[in-house]
Amino acid sequence: MTPKYRGDDNDWLDSEKDRGSHGSGRHAKKAAKPDKAYLVSAEANGTVIEVFPNQCKVLGDGASDEFACTYRKAKLPTADIRERAPVAVGDRVRFERFGNRDGVIDGVCERRNMLARPAPERAQRHVLVANIDLLVIVAACREPVFTPGLVDRFLVAAQAQGIEPVICITKLDLFEAGGEKPWSLYRDVGFTVIETGVKGGTGLEDLRSAIAGKLSVFCGHSGVGKTSLLNALLGTALRTAEVSTSTGKGQHTTTGAYLLTGTQMIDTPGVREFGLLGIKADDLRKYFPEFGGLECEEPDCFHQDEEGCKARELPRYPSYRRMLASLQAGEN
Ligand SMILES: Nc1nc2c(ncn2[C@@H]2O[C@H](COP(=O)(O)OP(=O)(O)OP(=O)(O)O)[C@@H](O)[C@H]2O)c(=O)[nH]1
Ligand SMILES: [Mg+2]
Ligand SMILES: [Zn+2]
Incomplete structure (x- = not known):
């Protein structure tokens, strides 16, 4: 090995x-x-x-x-x-x-850009990838259950670095017809969302055209199907592993980031979290496009606890507040 x-x-x-x-x-x-x-x-x-x-x-x-x-x-x-x-x-x-x-x-x-997070060990930076054109934020609709926290953090990191983000929802074959699609709100606020399923080939052509000609990195939690997507797009047989039945989480099958030979695609290991580096609490609101047109009572509203703040009603507001709190506490 x-x-x-x-x-x-x-x-x-x-x-x-x-x-x-x-x-x-x-x-x-x-x-x-x-x-x-x-x-x-x-x-x-x-x-x-x-x-x-x-x-x-x-x-x-x-x-x-x-x-x-x-x-x-x-x-x-x-x-x-x-x-x-x-x-x-x-x-x-x-x-x-x-x-x-x-x-x-x-x-x-x-x-020209990088996706980096604080390295857990010391005061260090772990640069996942550099000089990329597109960040494919991969999240499963089920197995593991869809949670928006990591998606929101990757969206902020990408925008702060001037990297185009795309949200790729996987395992659509496991989606129960008529169920809720909590990822729809990202489309509503202007992000690109592509629904895919490697079993059945759903959305693969859309994904293929979104990444065409761009150095693209696939990031997300373990087990969401990043490597499976690359296998489906390229016809390769890179190692994948089932999501654990006891924890409902992936098994950290891919162990390091690498560019697939002969392609412009980078596979990465699943991450539990993504701490934000180099982002000022003051700037965070810029990366939530839905805050742009709000008519809060305060002219330069920080969307924290101001009277008459309109952001509070928006679906991603709790996520914004969590990120803001961690940036203000210096925790990334
Ligand atoms: N039903 C279904 N299962 C899928 C799909 N995509 C991936 N899987 C399964 O999900 C499991 C995890 O897939 P991987 O491709 O290893 O996930 P990963 O995101 O690369 O995981 P790490 O390398 O650990 O970060 C495997 O058992 C895959 O067969 C899909 O579209 N539908
Ligand atoms: Mg993998
Ligand atoms: Zn406000």
């Missing part, structure tokens, strides 16, 4: 030992002042497609060759917040090849 993120310092940058072997160890570091600027896009020659402890997989431009790369740390710019790994899936990088399969990354472009 491929090594996965372990959550310790070894997952951060290359170790002393590795750096020495690339000629930038303790002594080399003193002699040469490292150039740590971001690359301009023309300098990049590959894209990170998967990240492991201490190394990552890079797809070289113009070819379908993949390289297992380490990092020349002294050359890489330092992010404003400590990150779990020096690069993320989607990062544009410059790498030097050693033979046909190995390489070392010595430069990275500044990201």
Whole structure:
């Protein structure tokens, strides 16, 4: 099995030992002042497609060759917040090849966007993916039961980063005719909602046209059917697993984000929650489009406890208040 993120310092940058072997160890570091600027896009020659402890997989431009790369740390710019790994899936990088399969990354472009959350272990950022065009927020209509909390958080994160969001409801074959569709309200406020079912092929063509030509990342709770959707779209047989009958939840089958070779689709592991990073409590209301046309009594209403606030009547108001409370408490 491929090594996965372990959550310790070894997952951060290359170790002393590795750096020495690339000629930038303790002594080399003193002699040469490292150039740590971001690359301009023309300098990049590959894209990170998967990240492991201490190394990552890079797809070289113009070819379908993949390289297992380490990092020349002294050359890489330092992010404003400590990150779990020096690069993320989607990062544009410059790498030097050693033979046909190995390489070392010595430069990275500044990201045009990223989906990131606080890493649970320390004051760190976990960048799920970078430089994407479309976030497919996947939620099942049943098994596991549809809950809007994570959908709302992903919608805020995407809008804050200028990433187009699409909500994809899965397992429509399990939907009981005449039942309530709590996800309809997202369509009412202007988001794109696509209903799909891999059993029966419902909505797959709509999804296919929504993602066409866009670097798309599939995110959501475990067990909602992200990998199954990719299998249905691509005719692949990537590993999926049944939702647990005892907990009603997924089993965290996909264990790391990766770009599927030859496609523009990124599968990710199911997440329980998605903490918001870099979003100010003051700005949160901007990401609820339904608040835009409200005529609250306060001209610049924060939609908190103001007299005559009209937001209170809206379906997503409780969700807004929960997110606002956690941002105000500094909990993300
Ligand atoms: N009935 C039905 N079952 C589905 C559908 N899509 C996925 N499933 C089932 O749901 C279970 C979970 O699917 P996965 O594709 O592994 O879910 P995932 O979102 O990738 O889960 P993680 O990798 O754990 O995050 C599997 O048993 C699938 O067969 C669907 O459209 N209809
Ligand atoms: Mg999966
Ligand atoms: Zn208001």
